[in-house]
Amino acid sequence: IPVDSTVDAGAQVQQLINVECNTSFDEAPILIVNFTVLKGPNSSGQCRWYCSIPQSISLKLPVMVNKFFEQTEMGSQIFFSRWKLLSNPAQEEQKIFKAQFPIDKEVNKAKIIGFGLSSLEGVDPNPDNYVGAGVIHTKAMQIGCLMRLEPNLQAQMYRLTLRTSKESVSKRLCELLSVQF
């Protein structure tokens, strides 16, 4: 959105940012805002008339690779046949961790959907487990992702497994998702 080249002190200007994903990434994108502050004369004599002071601010955008997910619905047979296709050890990332929150089926399903994956019903033979699927769309490629989350109710722990066609994506998704439960 075009805006005035100057913003008054204390005023706000809204900007819409459109983010495109060329390829998968691990770190949130940084938006660098460069601007100059125009200062009037002050008593210290630094600015005898007006002086402009260049500023640069780095803003980390709240955008991670899961923002580019499209949920995928599929039945048990397709899920597990794709699961087997992604059986190269580099394609799998697994984490075992203690639950930070009470283990609640509906809350967990909402978190999985909120992350961008589908929450597939009747796919895992164990009804306590969660499975999900999605495709990450990037300009360079589409990355199919499968997820399985197995709670251990007695120990209040989880085992989270991500399988995708790209090693770095499996790793990053596993890190981002594991901190939510």
Ligand SMILES: *[C@@H]1O[C@H](CO)[C@@H](O)[C@H](O)[C@H]1NC(C)=O
């Ligand atoms: C992303 O793709 C656009 C359009 O294809 C291109 O102009 C841009 O340079 C690419 N950015 C990076 C970081 O590769």
Ligand SMILES: *[C@@H]1O[C@H](CO)[C@@H](O)[C@H](O)[C@H]1NC(C)=O
């Ligand atoms: C923004 O400011 C930084 C720090 O002063 C500088 O390194 C960078 O080149 C500037 N970028 C632009 C596009 O002017």
